[in-house]
Amino acid sequence: MPSHLFADRPAQPPEPGSVDALISQTRRLRGDVDAVRRDTVVDDDDAQGRWQRALCDLAVHHLDDLREHLGQLKEGLPPVPETVAFPQAAPEIVPEAQTRVGSAEWNLLTDEVSWSDELFQIFGRSPESGAPPLDELGSTLFSEDQPLLTAWVTACLVDGRPIDGEFRIVRADGRVRTLHMRGEPVLDSDGCTASMWAVMRDVSELRRSQRAVRESRDSLQRQREIAQTEHRLAVELQEAVLPPWRGSLRLPHRDTGTLDVAAHYLPSATSALIGGDWYDALELPDGSSMLTVGDLTGHGVTATSGMAMMLGALRGMAMAGIAPGPLMGWLNQLLETSVQPALGSAVCCRYDPARRVLSWAQAGHPAPLLFRRGSGRALTPPEGVLLGATSGASYGQAEERLEVGDVLVLHTDGLTPRSIEFSRADGTERLLALAPRLSAARSAQDCVRLVVEEFGESEREDDACVLVARVGG
Secondary structure, three states: OOOOOOOOOOOOOOHHHHHHHHHHHEEEEEEEEHHHHHHHOOOOOHHHHHHHHHHHHHHOOOOOOHHHHHHHHHHHOOOOOOOOOOOOOOOOOOOHHHHOOEEEEOOOOOOOOOOOOHHHHHHOHHHHHEEEEEEEEHHHOOOOOOOHHHHHHHHHHHHOOEEEEEEHHHHHHHOEEEEEEEEEEEEEHHHHHHHHEEEEEEHHHHHHHHHHHHHHHHHHHHHHHHHHHHHHHHHHHHHHHHOOOOOEEEEEOOOOOOOEEEEEOOOOOOOOOOOOOEEEEEEEOOOOOOEEEEEOEEOOOOHHHHHHHHHHHHHHHHHOOOOOHHHHHHHHHHHHHHOOOOOOEEEEEEEEEEOOOEEEEEEHHHHHHEEEEEEEEEEOOOOOOOEOOOOOOOOOOOOEOOOOOOEEEOOHHHHHOOOOOHHHHHHHHHHOHHHHHHHHHHHHHHHHHHHHHOOOOOOOOOEEEEEEEEEEO
């Protein structure tokens, strides 16, 4: 950058050793950031990954600029040329990433113009073509930016105001670059403007990185807002569809063979994944009771809206007197023809209090567990595939005679998380191990409390439901 010929601004050069240390630190930090950038895996659908990568790119650009400025500081100011002298041969083209800063001086008294080699490279001009006069500089700018530069230069030359702003240029090769310009007037001994100097920095990549950070951050924010809205809608829909009763429910409202029913919903470990799990207990017109739990694949509004459809259909068919086996067949057909295809598992029970007989069917679901006099076992499941898996599937129906004091536990698959170490059978064994305590419990609510204490603290990836029915006298 040409020195301020007529400005009384003495400057002391920095110590070379301190600048070398800063350059070394910047180089090491740049390598560390670049390593993080290489390790950042970016997926087209991962807004957070794109934001992190854009931040790394922006940091690398800043560090490259810092290292270049420190290098110039170490070298010191170049000597002021007495005349403008262009080399005879074209200079070696320096990679664009290394030619971000150039300087210029326009002498208003002699009309001489001095551009650094770096500035020629930034503008994509050959030194043989000469540097443009100040009044022709605007011809290289975007038409929208030309009035802005004219106003800056006028204010600088007439009012002595410094220039600090950005504009866009169109190079000879058609490429558009964004430059940041800092300039000041240079006064002669009489206080009149004799020349104007400027430093121009190519900030195209920097602005592009900043724009990428801003856009990826905005995209990530929008995705988070959408996810929060969907989560709220899913929760509200789930609360509207699941049974409104809390605590214990007695079905039917007669003394003989009364069922004491309690249920509980267990969210996933993060509480962010609202699935399609359901539970319900309903008194039917003929005096029997319907018990059901089930689960649809997926999470969010889609899963909860599908669950609402299935549970509504199940309630309607049960009220119409359709037995559990045929009812499963109709649910399978309903899910198969729904707009949102999904798979589901379910168990549906119908309890006749007069005969104390439980009729039940299942669709790819864990069988109910029966606890009697301190021991427990899983009921033998009738035939039944997942809902929505096979067109025209038929579902068997089984019966089990219950006794006073029996405890029946229905649960969805998420209650007993499966992993490499634990299978569904392991979870069932943990439930069956509660047999003495469940049989001794005084109410269905106490039984639910025991199950939640056993499984409520598990790091489950999915939500779950548990329903307990205790046969009274």
